[in-house]
Amino acid sequence: MILFDFSNYDQLIPLVANSLIAGALLAIIGGLIGTFVMTRDMSFAVHGISELSFAGAAVALLLGANVVFGSIIGSLLAAAVIGALGAKAKERNSIVAVLMPAGLGLGILALALYEGRAANKFGLLTGQIVAVDDPQLFWLASICIFILAVLIVVWRPLNFASLDADVAAARGVPTRALSVVFMILLGLAVAASVQVVGALLVLSLLVTPAAAAVRVSRSPILTPLLSVAFAMVSVIGGILLALGAGLPISPYVTTISFLIYVICRVVERVRK
């Protein structure tokens, strides 16, 4: 079995140009959203949202509808339910644990009924290299730009509210509205990530890079930048390595992202 083979690499690169662009965009928003996922303690919720997003995408595939659109619907529904019912971390965890298998089951049912190409099916769960076509890239880019624009506007109050909801609310920060906004952004970011890394591995983009960054940085400005850099290295590196093997990209992305996390923990330990 060949894990790397770069003999005709120059011919392969253009085939994945779309994936590379999509990956870079996802790394930016995944890295940024991830830092808020950390401060708001929502890692597990991300996983729950991604399963529902997968269900939405699978149902869309079955019905012949737009897959990106399907995954957005799934993710936003999950984000809405988690946001509305799970204000406290404890409640949230049980709601996520209930939603997750439900979403996964629904998705698997839709895939079982789908009679098209098998690669389409598997791709939703684990991601694949050449999955991103032009219309899909357009969707992804639009979502990413939207998320980025909103993030820039709400960054400071969202940061304040994420750290200290009481104090922020006392100062007039609309903490509830910001939670809703954040859940929408998170839902969109998950839906976009599902397209490239697949539903099972969204955490490697939305959580691992940020989790690694907070290990080595305490600055509220440097941390999100590092997180983006880590996500970028994982995705782009993963796509380029996967290309040499013709295997799904996710094992490469997740392995790089995991290694970065391990290295950051070691660096943290050494510093102390």
Added chain:
Amino acid sequence: MTAPVLAIKNAKLAYGENVLWANLNLEVMPHEFIAIIGANGSGKTSLLRAILGQEKLNDGSIELNQKPIHHGSRSIGYIPQHRTVDAATPVRAKDLLRMGLDGHRFGPSFGSKKAAARVKYILGCIDGFKIADKKVGDLSGGELQRLRVGQAVIGEPDLILADEPLSALDLAQQKTIADLLDQERQEHNAAVLFVTHDVNPILSMVDRVLYLANGKFKIGTPDEVLRSDVLSELYGTPVDVLRNQGRIVVVGTQEHDHHDHEEWS
């Protein structure tokens, strides 16, 4: 005559049959330090929440600087109870102060020299230079509450709301934080509403006491309110207020917790 910072008029808050307080009238003047005392469930924190617009009054009104309250305000500084912050949170002590200054603002922040200077000034006030670059998750309880005082005054508020900011601190730290708050509110001309179950650490700085119990309340100077006859009437049962070495102890309040006989008030 100066206008009150906060005016609570005929306020009533009830959950169903359970009336926390009714006909509550309180005008807080600039510079005034008011302690809100009462047992658990007497509606102390609910009063703060009502002032912040998070709890809807059943009756009456609350005005901040002669305007009806909204959901929070730039004119308010807030000091919460001590809670540990997750050690991984990428926020340093100086960033927490900065949030008190412009954390509420939307849109990108461009490095402001004025804001940075203000943060530095407050760090000086709270003796915080040593902890400025520490992660808030790594601060001790005392250090974090010291920072909270700074965060509350940095935006030049007219009113500081403090919700049991001394709980979970040892006695020496309680005194330090209370003195710091007193000094800072005088320097920044802010009135203070201080919710506490123990009036002793702040007794020397309190102008008036709002004592809540059994759906009733009493307002006045500590000497007017913290007396056996007054509190006995409020509780509807014999209560002894003991003074010992400058400390005040309320005995026999028949609260439904096992701290009955040692409730410091």
